[in-house]
Amino acid sequence: MAKVFEVKNVDLNVGAKLMIKGKISDNASMFCIDMGKDSNDLALHFNPRFHDTPGSVIVCNSKRGGCWGSEQRDPNFPFKKGAIIKLAVKVLGDCFKIELPNSHIVTFPNHLSLKKITYVRVKGDFKVTSFKFE
Template identity: 40%
Template structure:
């Protein structure tokens, strides 16, 4: 797991992430305030928790996970490089996927700034940029 704290990711900025899904079962990217305040849990699942080739998005406050959003559009491949870009406003996260498709997930916190980013699972991260 890699955690980046005390960063500044504001509404209107773009978070670009490049990496490689290793011998993947799943990986996740989390954006929020801390480990218990996750506004966006972006979780491509190759084969985990009964999900195959599914992207699961969710949010977490305290010990409580909210309702999952599932996307069957799945552009990730094991052992292949990928690039995603995340932007948001106080209502919605926009996640640009490999291949140019985009998914939307509600900003359930309604915040316009986050300072916590984490990466977990079967993933190697090459770069993280905020513009």
């Protein structure tokens, strides 16, 4: 069963950074980090997929009023099943910058133009062991 870690009433403003540490499941197929106003309005959906076509890929997207936008795909995939990893998500006015375990940066536009993130969810084949804001 997929794990879900959800925090509501967060107060992440422009310039803030979310730091997440956790363990990827040994038989992982995917996990995601969602940030936005609520589960129907996500400014960032960060979704590493271990078994996508044609292979492993990071998919980023946004959701407005329950409707998904256009996917952005990044083939840089530093994730390994069973690994303990750290991720950092920087909230900028016009975009999000996600620092991956190999120091590669994924940048995704803030299509919802949110100035404050109030909702964070981590779900899938990933167990959160540390979660903090800077």
